[in-house]
Amino acid sequence: MKWAFSTLVIFLSLVLNACSDSNSTNFGADPAEIRFVNLVPNAPTLIFELNDTLFAEVSYAQSSSLRSVSASTFNSAVSYLNADADEAIEVFRNESFGTVAGREYSVIISGSLDSPTVTVIDTLSTGEITSGTTELHFFNGSSLASGVDVYLSENISEASINGLSPMALTANGSTLVQTTDSGKRRLLVTATGDDTVIYDGGVIDLISQTRRLYALVDNFNIGSDIRAIQIGTISASGLVDERLPTRFRVANMIADIAAVDINLDGVPIFEDLAFEQISSYLETATAQYEVTTTLVDQPAMVLHTLNRQFIAGESRTYVVTGSSATGQVQGRIFLDDRRPVQSGAQVRIINAAADAASLDVYFLVPEQLVTDAVARIADFTLLTTSMLLLEGSEYDVVFTGAGEDTILAGPQRISIANGGIYSVIVRDASGGGTPGGIVIINDVVE
Numbered sequence: 476m477k478w479a480f481s482t483l484v485i486f487l488s489l490v491l492n493a494c495s496d497s498n499s500t501n502f503g504a505d506p507a508e509i510r511f512v513n514l515v516p517n518a519p520t521l522i523f524e525l526n527d528t529l530f531a532e533v534s535y536a537q538s539s540s541l542r543s544v545s546a547s548t549f550n551s552a553v554s555y556l557n558a559d560a561d562e563a564i565e566v567f568r569n570e571s572f573g574t575v576a577g578r579e580y581s582v583i584i585s586g587s588l589d590s591p592t593v594t595v596i597d598t599l600s601t602g603e604i605t606s607g608t609t610e611l612h613f614f615n616g617s618s619l620a621s622g623v624d625v626y627l628s629e630n631i632s633e634a635s636i637n638g639l640s641p642m643a644l645t646a647n648g649s650t651l652v653q654t655t656d657s658g659k660r661r662l663l664v665t666a667t668g669d670d671t672v673i674y675d676g677g678v679i680d681l682i683s684q685t686r687r688l689y690a691l692v693d694n695f696n697i698g699s700d701i702r703a704i705q706i707g708t709i710s711a712s713g714l715v716d717e718r719l720p721t722r723f724r725v726a727n728m729i730a731d732i733a734a735v736d737i738n739l740d741g742v743p744i745f746e747d748l749a750f751e752q753i754s755s756y757l758e759t760a761t762a763q764y765e766v767t768t769t770l771v772d773q774p775a776m777v778l779h780t781l782n783r784q785f786i787a788g789e790s791r792t793y794v795v796t797g798s799s800a801t802g803q804v805q806g807r808i809f810l811d812d813r814r815p816v817q818s819g820a821q822v823r824i825i826n827a828a829a830d831a832a833s834l835d836v837y838f839l840v841p842e843q844l845v846t847d848a849v850a851r852i853a854d855f856t857l858l859t860t861s862m863l864l865l866e867g868s869e870y871d872v873v874f875t876g877a878g879e880d881t882i883l884a885g886p887q888r889i890s891i892a893n894g895g896i897y898s899v900i901v902r903d904a905s906g907g908g909t910p911g912g913i914v915i916i917n918d919v920v921e
Contacts, residue, residue: 506546508544509525509541510541521534524551536692548573548574549572553591557819558866566584578597580596581598583596594647615646615647615649617692634661634663659680662675662677673699677715698718717787720759726914763783796827814896821895828909832856835852838870865891867894869888871886872889896917898914
């Protein structure tokens with residue numbers, strides 16, 4: 476495990492005459508402030524401790540809030556829970572760093588679980604930010620981009636770096652805090668020394684009298700190997716205007732007809748999609764779409780429709796189920812998690828069994844009986860989803876009626892591995908009714 480310290484001290488002349496400047500705002504932190512940022516791409520939620528006391532639990536590409544601490548020396552530790560959530564696995568412990576009054580510390584862990592790197596970005600936090608200006612700095616936490624150049628363009632209508640000066644970032648490197656005029660900018664990233672834009676963050680709004688920390692992280696979806704997040708005083712968030720495509724697939728679980736057509740804005744995109752079939756992903760532009768399910772070659776016979784904004788850089792699955800005979804066809808679009816986690820297998824369960832009502836979900840040791848086990852998920856209703864992190868192994872997947880021992884689907888054997896991503900969809904029997912069936916998708920293999 477490696478430590479890197481990046482001291483970013485802001486020397487602002489306005490500090491000297493702050494009392495007489497009514498257009499200045501105190502950024503404010505006394506005695507000191509700390510935030511913890513998790514940029515480890517193969518990690519589950521990380522647990523951060525200071526002096527053996529829980530400070531924050533933070534998921535990937537997220538940040539804790541800034542919290543006040545005393546000016547002191549702290550022993551820090553980072554750990555995570557194993558897949559069974561019954562044992563804490565230490566990433567590191569008893570690493571020491573000190574705090575000074577009036578400073579802001581961003582403790583960023585990146586790299587990997589096996590080889591983590593911790594960077595402490597130390598900035599003066601009691602300076603003042605003049606009205607009409609913004610303070611910002613950047614950190615490269617991506618494991619896929621060893622060196623990048625970052626550009627901020629006032630020409631927000633084009634993804635061009637012509638005439639712009641880059642801010643260079645090495646792996647786990649950070650820039651100095653800089654003061655710039657507030658307003659809209661376009662965030663662009665290239666590989667070091669190259670002029671090809673590898674990530675277009677779109678338009679960001681630099682708000683007057685704020686400080687912004689932007690971090691580059693690994694992107695597990697489409698459009699780019701990296702993407703940017705904005706780290707604020709409370710949490711981190713993605714960029715709302717980043718220019719990435721989106722992609723979309725369909726799982727047809729309507730049991731009483733042979734196949735359906737799926738349309739985006741009236742245009743067929745998946746034709747003759749059979750019952751129990753999962754389509755391939757379709758890459759499309761980020762936009763608002765009307766999604767309709769129709770009878771094959773009968774576009775006027777709409778079984779289900781919904782309107783949805785497709786979000787940049789995301790992958791989603793549209794699950795459609797129910798009965799065409801009764802007109803009770805339902806559907807929902809689910810966000811797909813594409814990021815593997817080293818500590819376990821991610822298994823997403825979706826209830827698409829319209830005739831089964833609420834269900835209990837079991838992952839049993841092979842040959843184990845339902846009566847000898849406790850349900851992993853209880854009272855699982857139609858078109859809901861739940862994500863489990865399980866230890867890689869073989870399991871028998873079983874669905875029963877809620878609070879009952881009667882098996883409605885399964886047992887079906889599944890072999891899963893740590894680092895794997897899987898979807899398990901329970902459906903009605905062909906033609907409708909129970910007992911139903913189980914569809915298992917390996918979401919790492921496309």
